[in-house]
Amino acid sequence: xxxxxxxxxxxxxxxxxxxxxxxxxxxxxxxxxxxxxxxxxxxxxxxxxxxxxxxxxxxxxxxxxxxxxxxxxxxxxxxxxxxxxxxxxxxxxxxxxxxxxxxxxxxxxxxxxxxxxxxxxxxxxxxxxxxxxxxxxxxxxxxxxxxxxxxxxxxxxxxxxxxxxxxxxxxxxxxxxxxxxxxxxxxxxxxxxxxxxxxxxxxxxxxxxxxxxxxxxxxxxxxxxxxxxxxxxxxxxxxxxxxxxxxxxxxxxxxxxxxxxxxxxxxxxxxxxxxxxxxxxxxxxxxxxxxxxxxxxxxxxxxxxxxxxxxxxxxxxxxxxxxxxxxxxxxxxxxxxxxxxxxxxxxxxxxxxxxxxxxxxxxxxxxxxxxxxxxxxxxxxxxxxxxxxxxxxxxxxxxxxxxxxxxxxxxxx
Numbered sequence: 001x002x003x004x005x006x007x008x009x010x011x012x013x014x015x016x017x018x019x020x021x022x023x024x025x026x027x028x029x030x031x032x033x034x035x036x037x038x039x040x041x042x043x044x045x046x047x048x049x050x051x052x053x054x055x056x057x058x059x060x061x062x063x064x065x066x067x068x069x070x071x072x073x074x075x076x077x078x079x080x081x082x083x084x085x086x087x088x089x090x091x092x093x094x095x096x097x098x099x100x101x102x103x104x105x106x107x108x109x110x111x112x113x114x115x116x117x118x119x120x121x122x123x124x125x126x127x128x129x130x131x132x133x134x135x136x137x138x139x140x141x142x143x144x145x146x147x148x149x150x151x152x153x154x155x156x157x158x159x160x161x162x163x164x165x166x167x168x169x170x171x172x173x174x175x176x177x178x179x180x181x182x183x184x185x186x187x188x189x190x191x192x193x194x195x196x197x198x199x200x201x202x203x204x205x206x207x208x209x210x211x212x213x214x215x216x217x218x219x220x221x222x223x224x225x226x227x228x229x230x231x232x233x234x235x236x237x238x239x240x241x242x243x244x245x246x247x248x249x250x251x252x253x254x255x256x257x258x259x260x261x262x263x264x265x266x267x268x269x270x271x272x273x274x275x276x277x278x279x280x281x282x283x284x285x286x287x288x289x290x291x292x293x294x295x296x297x298x299x300x301x302x303x304x305x306x307x308x309x310x311x312x313x314x315x316x317x318x319x320x321x322x323x324x325x326x327x328x329x330x331x332x333x334x335x336x337x338x339x340x341x342x343x344x345x346x347x348x349x350x351x352x353x354x355x356x357x358x359x360x361x362x363x364x365x366x367x368x369x370x371x372x373x374x375x376x377x378x379x380x381x382x383x384x385x386x387x388x389x390x391x392x393x394x395x396x397x398x399x400x401x402x403x404x405x406x407x408x409x410x411x412x413x
Contacts, residue, residue: 013338019317020345026314027352033206041210042268045171056148057087062138064094066156070104076160078111083165089118094138131246133405139241155226164273178234178263181223182270185365192282194370195377213267221259225251226276234263249295271365291400293388301389308385315378318349
């Protein structure tokens with residue numbers, strides 16, 4: 001660093017100090033925003049009324065190569081308290097190449113009970129000349145077999161508490177909902193999840209305000225794909241999954257169609273009723289978030305890149321500032337006060353990250369386990385942003401569970 005002149009040294013110091021200060025400010029705004037958004041967020045009622053007793057319900061579980069998940073998911077569904085007088089479970093195998101169908105059949109056989117009917121069906125090949133992505137074809141095919149008043153789409157990586165179905169159906173009926181979606185509690189079990197998922201949960205909580213999503217006058221529409229309970233007549237009215245065959249983020253699209261058709265969307269916190277573990281390892285997490293990041297930000301390239309950069313700034317730069325402080329002190333001792341100030345702000349930002357995780361533990365039931373990995377998580381999200389943009393634009397490597405997704409035309413500003 002001997003070659004730097006005084007002006008260059010001060011510029012570096014200003015940049016480091018500004019980054020640390022911006023990280024503190026960003027984290028403060030994030031936590032205040034979450035507190036505001038969640039202060040009046042609706043929750044799943046603890047006690048279900050008997051109003052859903054005469055209804056009929058079909059639980060549809062679309063599954064593609066879900067051998068790891070389908071058994072536990074299906075067992076939790078089958079062990080549910082009866083939500084109504086007539087309910088059934090339909091597992092739709094979407095041309096899996098693993099033992100998904102066999103495992104689901106075995107679970108149904110072991111858990112067959114009077115009053116609950118379950119079946120494993122094959123979705124079959126997708127129509128030629130049409131482009132279907134994700135679970136849209138499996139869900140569409142399933143609805144041709146469904147005759148019930150209500151249909152619940154549950155992902156295979158969901159684990160339901162015994163009273164979840166009963167409470168959700170009763171509340172959806174009481175509130176005259178056309179789409180009733182529960183925000184699940186995110187479960188983390190590997191380092192990649194602990195790095196990234198708490199950050200994503202905070203961003204989703206702020207980016208899709210629950211109160212606005214439930215406001216018919218607001219353009220904000222959001223639903224959690226892992227748990228979407230439709231009134232059958234409303235599902236048919238919006239065209240269902242068939243109307244968005246090539247839509248990658250189908251849960252957002254379905255929620256928007258519900259509101260666009262003047263129907264009643266209810267999105268509530270179901271943290272004590274639904275558990276969700278989205279990814280088993282870093283590879284699946286990387287594939288999943290690079291699939292969704294750009295799309296979730298309206299295919300806006302600049303917004304996707306800027307959001308990733310802001311995440312890096314808030315969560316990674318404070319740790320980097322602390323790690324760089326000894327080097328800067330040795331290399332540029334004349335600016336010691338600047339480096340100490342930047343390090344102090346970085347430490348404050350790290351404390352804020354810990355406080356954010358405490359808040360998330362109380363609000364989203366996500367433990368503070370390995371909270372300090374959020375610094376590394378910021379770097380992962382920072383890389384997810386540009387890779388997601390590239391894959392969405394070109395289609396190269398843009399897959400879900402190995403299946404290729406069609407490139408989308410981005411909105412460029």
